[in-house]
Amino acid sequence: MNETSPVKVGIIGAGNISATYVANLQTFDFLDVKSVCAVHEQHAKALAEQFDLQATNLDSLLADSEIELIINLTTPVAHYNITKMALLAGKHVYSEKPLGISMSEADELMSIARTRDLRLGCAPDTFLGGGHQLARRLYDEGRIGEAISATAMVLLPGHEQWHPNPGFFYGPGGGPMLDIGPYYVTSLVTLLGPVKEVFGAAKITRIERKVKTGPRVGDVIKVLVPTHVTGVMEFHCGATATVVTSFDVLKHKHNPIELYGSLGSMLLPDPNEFTGNVEIFSEGAEDWEKVRVDHPYVEGVPGYHGLRGLGAAEMVAALRAGRPHRASADLAFHVLEIMTAFERSAKSRKIVRIDSTCGRPTPIPCDLSEGLFD
Secondary structure, three states, X not given: OOOOOOEEEEEEOOOOOHHHHHHHHOOOOOEEEEEEEOOOXXXXXXXXXXXXXXXXXXXXXXXXXXXXXXXXXXXXXXXHHHHHHHHHOOOEEEEOOOOOOOHHHHHHXXXXXXXXXXXXXXXXXXXXXXXXXXXXXXXXXXXXXXXXEEEEEEEOOOHHHOOOOHHHHHOOOOHHHHHOHHHHHHHHHHHHOOEEEEEEEEEOOOOEEEOOOOOOOOOEEEOOOOOEEEEEEXXXXXXXXEEEEXXXXXXXXXXXXXXXXXXXXXXXXXXXXXXXXXXXXXXXOOOOEEEOOOOOOOOOOOOOOOOOOHHHHHHHHHHHHOOOOOOEHHHHHHHHHHHHHHHHHHHHOOOEEOOOOOOOOOOOOOOOOOOOOO
16 A cells, blocks of 8 residues: 555445545545446446546456555345455455444454455444543543443434435344444444443334335235344443434434433543534533534535445554544444344343454544544
């Protein structure tokens, strides 16, 4: 990897989030998005025309010696195969979540990356955003004291309400825990550290869903994975957290994440976004205090969905600096074990021990300019 020339990037997958990735990656002067490929060639061509990229096929993209980093934006069931092919082609890889749909898939990918001395990163990267970095700083400063417990709630009516092709959300690798849960579990792990054990309950509320919008409106989707998952996590630090992920809830009034400590409580931003309100209630106070977000990385390119791709840019910056990257495979692997353990626990009705671990990613200093990470 040349330390002066921009790193050339190839995108695999051209779905809903791909344009946001490209738009954000193009704002970093050390990255150059070159090519895109996708199963649906017309989607790749449209993305290429929008951003002046090369539309190509998978074999050509992986064989391109100029491309050093692959961004894997395929559907969850394809993450393993695509990431494995890219690593074996000698490319660094940053993947959308989850790293794989099983622990064995994720473990093999990490082994290949280690053996070949390649970087492997994985979404979500929203914890790098300004709102979440502020919450991390306030927690580390002891503003709410020692963590006691937390709640994390993502309660939705289901993707068939808005997504034009929602079937894969209800198949292997889908469901609310593997789809949305990574944002919430990752946020808690980056704050509180690794998890020791979990207990879970899960169910399929309806075995069929109907698409409500787009060209497939009225199509019936077979539901193959739990659509309502409740889990309890016990962290090594001693705190506990309750996580509920659902595609069965029409409306609710829960905050996304609340953290309760010995000296107060904290309301965290939506972990599916990069910023948002951070509020603290301190012992002896009369009301919540809204804390101004003074960290970088709060807004992406206007017209696109947040700062998706920030983790990939940070990974390249880390590689050039010779330090660990923050949205790491170790973090994604630990989060995946937690999420899959909820369903294993639900089936066995037993507490499940978490064997993996990870460190808390290093905070991003609040006084940095955007485009920098250290």
